[in-house]
Amino acid sequence: MVEKEDLFKNGKRWDGRTPTDLRTPLAITAGVLKRAQGSAMIEWGKNKVLAAVYGPREVFPKHLADPAKAIINARYIMAPFSGLDDHGRSGPNRRSIEISKVAKHVFENAILVEQFPKTMIDVYMEVLQSDGGTRVSAITAASVALADAGIPMRDLPVGMSAGKVGDAMLLDLDKYEDNLGDSDIPTVILPRTGEILLSQMDGMLSKKDVNDAFDLMFENAKFVREKQLQALRDRYEKVEAQVQGENA
Amino acid sequence: MNEMIFPGDLVADHEQHIPGCYTENGKTYAATLALRQNDHVVPLKGQYVPRVGEEVVGIVTDERFSGYTLELNSPYEGDLSTRETREELKLGAVVACKILAVNEVKMATLVEPHPLPEAILVKMEAVKVPRLIGRNGSMLDVIQKHTQSQITVGKNGYVAISGGDTKLAVDVVEKIERESHVPGLTDRVTKMLEHKSGEMHG
Amino acid sequence: MILDQVKKNFIQQKIQDGEREDGRGFFDYRPIRIQKGFVPNAEGSCLAQIGDTKVLCGVKFDVMAPFADRPEEGVFMTNAEFAPLAHPDFHPGPPNEDSIELARVVDRGIRSAELLDVKNMFLEEGKVLGLFVDLYILDHEGNLMDTAALAAMGALLDTKVPKYEGGKIVRNEFLGPLKLSDTVVTTSFERIGSQIIVDAAPAEETASSGRLTLGTADGDLICATQKSGRAGITRPQYDEMMDVAFQKHGELADALKG
Numbered sequence: 001m002v003e004k005e006d007l008f009k010n011g012k013r014w015d016g017r018t019p020t021d022l023r024t025p026l027a028i029t030a031g032v033l034k035r036a037q038g039s040a041m042i043e044w045g046k047n048k049v050l051a052a053v054y055g056p057r058e059v060f061p062k063h064l065a066d067p068a069k070a071i072i073n074a075r076y077i078m079a080p081f082s083g084l085d086d087h088g089r090s091g092p093n094r095r096s097i098e099i100s101k102v103a104k105h106v107f108e109n110a111i112l113v114e115q116f117p118k119t120m121i122d123v124y125m126e127v128l129q130s131d132g133g134t135r136v137s138a139i140t141a142a143s144v145a146l147a148d149a150g151i152p153m154r155d156l157p158v159g160m161s162a163g164k165v166g167d168a169m170l171l172d173l174d175k176y177e178d179n180l181g182d183s184d185i186p187t188v189i190l191p192r193t194g195e196i197l198l199s200q201m202d203g204m205l206s207k208k209d210v211n212d213a214f215d216l217m218f219e220n221a222k223f224v225r226e227k228q229l230q231a232l233r234d235r236y237e238k239v240e241a242q243v244q245g246e247n248a
Numbered sequence: 249m250n251e252m253i254f255p256g257d258l259v260a261d262h263e264q265h266i267p268g269c270y271t272e273n274g275k276t277y278a279a280t281l282a283l284r285q286n287d288h289v290v291p292l293k294g295q296y297v298p299r300v301g302e303e304v305v306g307i308v309t310d311e312r313f314s315g316y317t318l319e320l321n322s323p324y325e326g327d328l329s330t331r332e333t334r335e336e337l338k339l340g341a342v343v344a345c346k347i348l349a350v351n352e353v354k355m356a357t358l359v360e361p362h363p364l365p366e367a368i369l370v371k372m373e374a375v376k377v378p379r380l381i382g383r384n385g386s387m388l389d390v391i392q393k394h395t396q397s398q399i400t401v402g403k404n405g406y407v408a409i410s411g412g413d414t415k416l417a418v419d420v421v422e423k424i425e426r427e428s429h430v431p432g433l434t435d436r437v438t439k440m441l442e443h444k445s446g447e448m449h450g
Numbered sequence: 451m452i453l454d455q456v457k458k459n460f461i462q463q464k465i466q467d468g469e470r471e472d473g474r475g476f477f478d479y480r481p482i483r484i485q486k487g488f489v490p491n492a493e494g495s496c497l498a499q500i501g502d503t504k505v506l507c508g509v510k511f512d513v514m515a516p517f518a519d520r521p522e523e524g525v526f527m528t529n530a531e532f533a534p535l536a537h538p539d540f541h542p543g544p545p546n547e548d549s550i551e552l553a554r555v556v557d558r559g560i561r562s563a564e565l566l567d568v569k570n571m572f573l574e575e576g577k578v579l580g581l582f583v584d585l586y587i588l589d590h591e592g593n594l595m596d597t598a599a600l601a602a603m604g605a606l607l608d609t610k611v612p613k614y615e616g617g618k619i620v621r622n623e624f625l626g627p628l629k630l631s632d633t634v635v636t637t638s639f640e641r642i643g644s645q646i647i648v649d650a651a652p653a654e655e656t657a658s659s660g661r662l663t664l665g666t667a668d669g670d671l672i673c674a675t676q677k678s679g680r681a682g683i684t685r686p687q688y689d690e691m692m693d694v695a696f697q698k699h700g701e702l703a704d705a706l707k708g
Contacts, residue, residue, distance in 0.1 A: 005583070044430070055410055056295060056323040079354050101547040101678070105660070108680040110255075112279055118353045119323040140588050144309055147255055150293025152279035154270065155256030157256075191275070192256040195682025199662065201675045202562040207692045210672055214685060232281055235291065240249050240430045247436065 001118040002176040007165045014176065022172045022220060028141060030148045037075035038149025040231060042141035045174055046131035051077040051142040055120035070116035076106035076138050078127040084175070099135045106139055106188050106197040112152040117216035121151060132175035133161045136186050144228050146236070158224045161185060161219060169212045171220060179196070185213045189221045249429055250283040252292075261290055267291055268375070281387035283429055286380050292429060296322040296374035296404040297345050299355035305402030306358070307369070308341045318343065318358060321371060323406045326356040333361050339372075342367050342408055344400050366401060370418055371426040374405035379428040380421060386436065394441040416444050454656040461657040465642045472651065475695050479649040479692070482705040484600065486608040494609025494628065498601035500649060502591040505534075507601035509609045511619055513573065513581040523576045524571020528557035530585040530598065537590040551678065552595060553585060556602050559634045559665030559674035567629055573614055592651040595663050596702075597677075599636040604706055606630055618667060634673060635702040637695040638663040639679045646650075648693065648698065662688070666693040668703070 006014045013019070023045030033039035036052035059065040076099045080088040092100070109125055123146065125138035136159025143156040163173045165181040178184050182201020189195055201210070253259070260276040268280045268291030281292040290371050295378050298320060299306070306318030306326050316337055319328040328337075328345060337343065342365075345358035373378065380401055392399055396412030399421075409417045420437060425434060470476070480501030489495040494509035497588060514525060530553035532540045538695045545553075560566065560583075571579035583605065610624040639660035640650040650658060659679025665674030672692065677683060683691075 027550070060324070074493070080487055084498075094545075094554060095546050097550045101551055102676070105677070105679055109660075116295075116323055116354075126606050137274070147281055148293070150280050150291075150375075151293060152268070152270065152294070153255040154277070154279070155273070156254065178651060186518060188467065190256075190682055193682060193684075195684055196677060196688060197682050199675045199677040199688075200681070201672065202558045205672045206670060207672070207696075211685075211689070214688070232254060233252055236249065236252065236281075236429050239426060242425050243430045248433075 004180040007177055008168045008170065013170060013172065014039060019168055019170045020220070022223065026224065029081060029234070030231040030234050031167045032142050038146070038147070038151070040080050040135050040141045040144035042144075044128060044133065044137040044140070044174075047127070048129040048135055048143050049134060049138045050126045050128060052086050052124045052147040053122065053140060053142070053151060054144045055121035055149075056116040056151070057122075059118065059120040064067055064120070065118045066119050069113040070119045070121050071109045071141045072104045072111065072113070072121050072123065074100050074107055074123045074125070074142075076100045076103050076125045076127070076135060078130055078134065080125075082127050082130040102198050102200060103135065103139055103142070106157050107146070108140060108143070109195075109197050109224050110143070110153045110155060110169070110190060111146065112154065115152055115155040118187070130175070131175050132178040132199060133159075133186065135159070135187065140228065142147050144231050145146060147228075147232055153231055155190050156225060157188050157190055157229050158185070158221045158228070159188050159195055159198075160221055161187065162216050162223065164209060165203065169209065169216060171216045183209075185210075185217075187214070187217050189218060191221050191225050196220070249431065250285045253278045253282050253284050253289070255279055255281075259284075260439065262381040268294055270310070283385075285381065291375040293373060296320065297354055298322060298324055298350045298404075300347055300350055302347050303344065303401075304356075304404040305342060305344050305364070305369070305408050305449040306349060306398060306407035307385075308337050308339055308343060309336070311339065312361065313402070320356065321374065321402075321406050324354040324356060326358040328361055332359050335363060337361075337363060341365070342369050342406075344408065364408045364410060366416060367400070367410040368414050369442075370407045370409060370421050372405045372407060372421060374403065376428045377401060377403055377405060378397075378424050380407065380424050382434070387437065389440060390441065391417060394445045403432065416441070421443075427433045429439070454653045458657045461653050462643055465645050471653065471689065476645065476647045477698070478702065479698070480651075480674070482600070482702070483626045484604050484705055485634070485708060486604050486669070492605075493612055494605045494607075495560055496601050496604030496608055498595045498597050498604055500593055500600070501651065502589060503596065503597045504589040505597040505601040506586040506588055507598070507605035508581045509605045510584070511612055512582065513577055513582045513614070513617070513619060515576055516572075516578040516610065520605060522572045522578075523568040524566070525580040526557075526561070526566055526568060526583070527580065528553045528585070528602070530556075530559070532587045532590075540587075540590070550679045551676070552598055554664070555595060555636070555663055556583075556585065556599050557566060558607075558676075559599065559636060559667075560602065562665070562673040563634045563667040564634050564670075565630050565634055567631070577617070577663045579611075579614075588654070592655050593649045594640055595638045595661075596636050596649065599634070600667070600702060600706065602628065603634055606632065607706060608634045632667045633699075633703045633706065634663045634665060634667050635699055635706075636663050636674070637691075637698040637702070639691050639694070640661075641675040641683070641687075646687060662691055664694050666699040668699075670696045670699075
């Protein structure tokens with residue numbers, strides 16, 4: 001059991017990271033599901049999240065169709081066995097409904113929705129194992145699944161979190177730092193424009209704290225983006241390697 | 249493999265309308281996964297959206313008072329008026345058509361239907377159809393010559409194959425879809441065709 | 451509503467020309483009215499109005515079992531009801547994503563600022579006070595979020611802690627006012643074109659591409675944020691909004707005192 005005092009001592013975090021270290025592994029695999037149009041699995045620290053995309057397809061229910069653009073249906077949900085604590089309740093709860101809503105807004109921004117009027121794009125995010133920062137892991141994976149599905153986008157949204165433990169601003173909080181720490185700042189960044197697409201912080205933060213957190217997250221977003229791109233590249237490089245093997 | 253580009257990557261310093269790309273503030277960026285080949289951007293992924301004048305292959309999914317609805321491997325359906333066909337089409341029938349018009353919400357009006365009753369239907373990524381056809385139809389000619397199959401390629405990614413060595417034809421189409429991004433595709437396809445059709449006939 | 455949709459282009463053009471439909475400045479609120487004690491039967495209540503938007507908040511205490519991981523702390527819960535009488539697009543039914551979001555953002559601000567002393571809500575082994583904050587949207591004329599946050603804060607300021615005797619709450623007998631450590635309000639910004647405004651009217655909300663809500667506590671602190679809607683926010687915009695929110699915090703806190 002980790003106690004609050006253990007979280008940050010002598011410049012080191014309880015798991016040995018420095019304040020600016022991301023968790024390891026940070027591994028993304030694209031195209032992990034056969035049936036879905038696009039998919040991705042992310043392992044970020046102890047988080048494991050699966051994302052899948054269907055569409056653009058016919059809107060269900062039909063009356064929601066927008067003649068000007070595609071509508072996004074985003075569903076973030078945690079499996080009842082995903083946490084270290086007791087068996088959770090299946091299905092959406094108030095927290096997951098709120099997260100699904102703001103995740104939807106992220107994808108509405110990133111996807112070129114005007115290209116597909118009167119359709120719906122479904123983005124499913126299933127948290128299989130949770131360890132803090134699941135929403136940003138889920139959105140990071142879903143971005144890869146969307147690209148894998150061939151959905152046209154302005155850029156790949158990158159999820160990040162930071163937060164304060166005592167006086168220290170730490171990047172990429174895990175479950176203990178999130179639960180026992182003083183604040184949590186989940187953020188989604190669109191790297192190309194530097195826009196913030198999701199911001200849901202809690203805690204008590206000064207303007208300087210907020211900017212310190214953004215500095216940390218923006219600085220490291222590039223690294224996460226590179227992981228996203230590598231996941232997509234791998235899919236095609238694997239085929240290439242195979243073909244070259246056959247013809248060698 | 250050519251350089252792979254990703255959504256958000258800069259493609260041109262000016263506005264240019266390229267498939268798989270978008271423009272913003274006077275610049276052009278990639279919107280989908282694509283390969284950069286010299287000046288070209290070749291998308292690797294992307295849904296089919298009907299465009300006027302294109303030849304497509306569709307599947308009849310519904311019949312109404314005035315005509316048929318065709319599924320086009322796209323979020324958007326096609327509408328084929330009964331006036332266009334003397335033949336009665338069954339649900340599930342595979343039909344090659346031309347797109348006469350596309351309305352504001354991308355619904356396609358189809359004309360010149362050619363039912364393909366015996367065909368085997370293969371689905372491929374629509375953005376890869378040009379690779380199956382090849383320069384001036386060269387790839388398709390080679391495949392048809394070796395397989396003796398009649399191959400109707402819809403721009404929408406539905407490929408109807410009938411007659412000849414259909415199994416080989418299907419295998420080749422699937423190979424092209426899978427390996428189109430790996431250089432040397434034409435050679436590999438020719439080799440496969442010569443090898444396999446040789447196997448069968450000799 | 452379709453009428454708001456038609457107004458959309460008009461509003462966008464006006465904002466671009468530096469004007470709002472009702473003549474307000476970009477960072478001006480409509481008149482604010484706070485009526486505490488609106489429902490005397492509740493342990494605390496407040497009807498908050500910003501312009502014509504009306505949100506009623508009622509606070510009730512109940513005796514309940516604590517959460518297993520916090521056996522000595524009271525329980526605090528926030529819920530929002532989008533009453534069908536408030537807007538033609540509101541329909542009866544279970545909470546939807548909008549009402550859940552509203553309640554959770556209000557809740558997040560109060561919780562983060564540790565406004566309530568939940569340790570003081572312990573009654574006896576296995577029993578704690580539960581404090582229920584219910585937000586009733588009565589008239590939706592834009593900026594529900596800030597109106598709801600004002601109603602909640604106003605109702606908590608009005609709340610009296612009831613007497614507890616023989617395992618039950620004695621209604622209408624009070625130990626004293628509920629102790630609060632802070633003032634928590636929210637300032638919601640809408641982005642219309644490249645312009646940022648506060649306290650949007652309905653047509654302005656329709657013309658908006660996205661919203662950022664900043665929850666603030668005393669002493670220039672941010673206690674909650676929520677980015678909602680499609681628009682992205684740049685860092686310079688975020689910075690400006692924090693400055694404006696700290697400024698508005700004073701105005702809104704003053705309105706609550708009256």
